[in-house]
Amino acid sequence: METELLKKEPERIQDVIRQNNVGALVKSLDRLGRLDQNYDIKPLMNLLKHDNDKVRSLAIKNLAKIGNDNLATVFINVVEQDKSSSVRREAVSGIGRLRNISNKQILFKYLNDSDPEVVMQAMRGLLVFKQDKDVQEKLKKLNSHPNEMIQDVIKKEFFNTSSSGSDPNHTVSPDFMKNTLVYGDVRDILKSVKDESVHLTFTSPPYYNARDYSIYSSYKEYLEFLEEVFKEVYRITKEGRFFLLNTSPIIIPRVGRQYSSKRYPIPYDIHPLLIKMGWEFIDDIVWEKPEASAKNRNAGFLQHRKPLGYKPNVCTECVMVYRKKTDKLIDWNIKQYDKKIVEESKINGDFESSNVWKIDPTFDKTHSAVFPLELCNKVIKFYSFKGDLVFDPFAGSGTFGKSALNLDRFFFLTEKEKKYVDRIKENLTQTKIFTDSKFRPKFLDIDEFKRIVK
Numbered sequence: 001m002e003t004e005l006l007k008k009e010p011e012r013i014q015d016v017i018r019q020n021n022v023g024a025l026v027k028s029l030d031r032l033g034r035l036d037q038n039y040d041i042k043p044l045m046n047l048l049k050h051d052n053d054k055v056r057s058l059a060i061k062n063l064a065k066i067g068n069d070n071l072a073t074v075f076i077n078v079v080e081q082d083k084s085s086s087v088r089r090e091a092v093s094g095i096g097r098l099r100n101i102s103n104k105q106i107l108f109k110y111l112n113d114s115d116p117e118v119v120m121q122a123m124r125g126l127l128v129f130k131q132d133k134d135v136q137e138k139l140k141k142l143n144s145h146p147n148e149m150i151q152d153v154i155k156k157e158f159f160n161t162s163s164s165g166s167d168p169n170h171t172v173s174p175d176f177m178k179n180t181l182v183y184g185d186v187r188d189i190l191k192s193v194k195d196e197s198v199h200l201t202f203t204s205p206p207y208y209n210a211r212d213y214s215i216y217s218s219y220k221e222y223l224e225f226l227e228e229v230f231k232e233v234y235r236i237t238k239e240g241r242f243f244l245l246n247t248s249p250i251i252i253p254r255v256g257r258q259y260s261s262k263r264y265p266i267p268y269d270i271h272p273l274l275i276k277m278g279w280e281f282i283d284d285i286v287w288e289k290p291e292a293s294a295k296n297r298n299a300g301f302l303q304h305r306k307p308l309g310y311k312p313n314v315c316t317e318c319v320m321v322y323r324k325k326t327d328k329l330i331d332w333n334i335k336q337y338d339k340k341i342v343e344e345s346k347i348n349g350d351f352e353s354s355n356v357w358k359i360d361p362t363f364d365k366t367h368s369a370v371f372p373l374e375l376c377n378k379v380i381k382f383y384s385f386k387g388d389l390v391f392d393p394f395a396g397s398g399t400f401g402k403s404a405l406n407l408d409r410f411f412f413l414t415e416k417e418k419k420y421v422d423r424i425k426e427n428l429t430q431t432k433i434f435t436d437s438k439f440r441p442k443f444l445d446i447d448e449f450k451r452i453v454k
């Protein structure tokens with residue numbers, strides 16, 4: 001068995017099995033590559049009795065590559081008898097890979113399995129015969145399966161009404177919104193904005209009662225306010241495009257020594273509201289600042305060193321990434337653009353390879369909580385194309401708009417405080433020289449905006 005297992009690396013595998021080194025065996029099985037009908041299956045068959053799940057899974061995976069119809073009974077035995085979920089899934093996948101319509105009855109049986117991954121593999125195997133009436137009938141019933149991923153596949157395969165063709169409006173946005181800042185409450189302003197107008201939104205909302213521009217009567221009222229705004233952001237976002245939300249838990253200091261301070265987990269409380277309105281969760285990016293820039297909470301602990309009294313310095317913020325729900329893949333969004341735009345929007349050279357972005361905070365002479373330009377630049381580059389319309393509903397000092405101008409995108413900003421609007425004007429008029437007056441930054445109040453809405 002040992003010498004036959006890996007014809008491509010016979011000496012290595014001999015060593016591997018002699019040393020009883022599971023890690024190395026897994027690695028070798030992983031690397032087996034293509035196997036043809038003449039491959040001696042005995043060594044792989046013996047590994048089906050191995051006591052390591054991963055080894056048994058990989059043995060099946062490799063057996064499935066051979067494409068021998070007689071192996072169907074081997075795979076069926078494994079599904080019926082093996083206790084490991086991952087091994088059973090691999091065996092169902094093996095049956096599917098044989099692409100033999102005579103196995104459809106057994107795959108139908110696995111559609112009722114209690115492991116959704118087994119059902120998923122059986123579905124994949126059956127979808128090859130999607131035109132077969134029996135297959136269609138059985139699969140369509142899975143539309144009401146409790147597992148959401150199974151439902152998604154079935155909806156996409158059988159009940160998808162949206163066209164996968166191109167959408168000429170996807171890359172365009174209303175000219176009157178381009179490089180426009182509107183002074184007023186975002187909730188009033190967005191009433192005049194049409195559905196699917198913007199390509200990307202990045203924002204840092206007011207933090208619950210942490211600054212003087214953000215006073216709400218209760219946390220509930222605060223969350224309802226954000227919910228109202230983000231529902232509108234959803235409506236005006238183009239299909240399959242992104243929304244990045246920068247927040248972090250905040251602390252409201254205690255009112256006296258006999259009370260505790262209170263921590264509000266803003267990102268975790270907003271998340272379920274966003275999911276409910278249709279945003280699909282994509283990623284959680286952590287913005288890490290130098291510890292020296294964080295408020296020191298260690299002082300007490302430094303003295304007493306007692307358990308339960310530990311308070312870490314908070315030097316991270318969340319940047320949560322969401323996408324507007326769609327059946328279409330991200331590839332569809334990319335394909336809507338001219339090749340030239342895609343080429344020009346590429347992120348060349350170094351890029352953030354992990355979800356921890358180390359960026360120093362920025363301080364502004366007027367606004368107390370501004371985005372660092374570097375953070376906005378990364379978001380714009382990773383999540384939009386040149387010429388896109390990008391939106392910040394809580395513009396503050398307008399950093400996101402500045403980044404948009406620098407990176408050849410158009411901004412749309414809203415801000416309700418006059419002193420910050422003045423700061424934005426100052427910030428943005430210095431950013432770029434406009435020879436063409438058409439898209440020179442406009443600073444409007446809500447009535448002026450309503451007049452230009454088309």
Ligand SMILES: C[S@@+](CC[C@H](N)C(=O)[O-])C[C@H]1O[C@@H](n2cnc3c(N)ncnc32)[C@H](O)[C@@H]1O
Binds near residue numbers: 203371372398414
């Ligand atoms: C955290 S700051 C944003 C700072 C911004 N990211 C920057 O780089 O300067 C939040 C901003 O939202 C604004 N704001 C709060 N409620 C608003 C509302 N209903 N409509 C528009 N702006 C609002 C506040 O005035 C504040 O400037």
